[in-house]
Amino acid sequence: MIDHIVVVEEVEVVFVGVVVVVVVVCSSSSSSSSSSSSSSSSSSSSSSSSSSSSSSSSSSSSSSSSSSIVVVVVVVVVVVVVVVVVVVVVEVVVVVVVIVVVVVVIVVVVEVAVVVAVVVELVVLAVLVVVNERLLLGNVNPANCRVVSGPVLV
Numbered sequence: 001m002i003d004h005i006v007v008v009e010e011v012e013v014v015f016v017g018v019v020v021v022v023v024v025v026c027s028s029s030s031s032s033s034s035s036s037s038s039s040s041s042s043s044s045s046s047s048s049s050s051s052s053s054s055s056s057s058s059s060s061s062s063s064s065s066s067s068s069i070v071v072v073v074v075v076v077v078v079v080v081v082v083v084v085v086v087v088v089v090v091e092v093v094v095v096v097v098v099i100v101v102v103v104v105v106i107v108v109v110v111e112v113a114v115v116v117a118v119v120v121e122l123v124v125l126a127v128l129v130v131v132n133e134r135l136l137l138g139n140v141n142p143a144n145c146r147v148v149s150g151p152v153l154v
Contacts, residue, residue, distance in 0.1 A: 021076070
């Protein structure tokens with residue numbers, strides 16, 4: 001859970017940085033287009049032919065700056081989407097690995113418990129056999145044995 005929070009905070013920091021870069025690029029392009037339009041207006045007061053050429057150059061520069069802004073915004077959006085997808089994939093992989101590790105640990109614990117149960121059962125059986133033999137041998141008294149002569153009926 002803490003790793004997930006750290007990753008989300010890192011993605012937020014990257015997103016804020018990208019937004020700051022986009023704002024800086026947009027403000028610089030708008031200031032350059034405004035300065036080019038002011039220079040074109042000052043040159044238009046001096047001569048009309050130079051004004052028409054400067055206005056066409058300012059319109060082309062503004063269109064190129066707007067297209068560069070669009071490209072920057074598209075690149076930023078693609079980068080943010082890729083980062084989010086990578087973070088989601090990493091989170092899914094981490095969850096799957098944790099589930100697999102938990103299942104393996106449970107299986108190993110169950111197998112160890114089965115082995116311990118079998119060993120305990122064998123020890124108990126061995127103790128019972130030894131105790132049974134001691135009891136049987138302890139109950140045999142040679143003085144109580146009788147020799148029977150004659151036919152033995154079964």
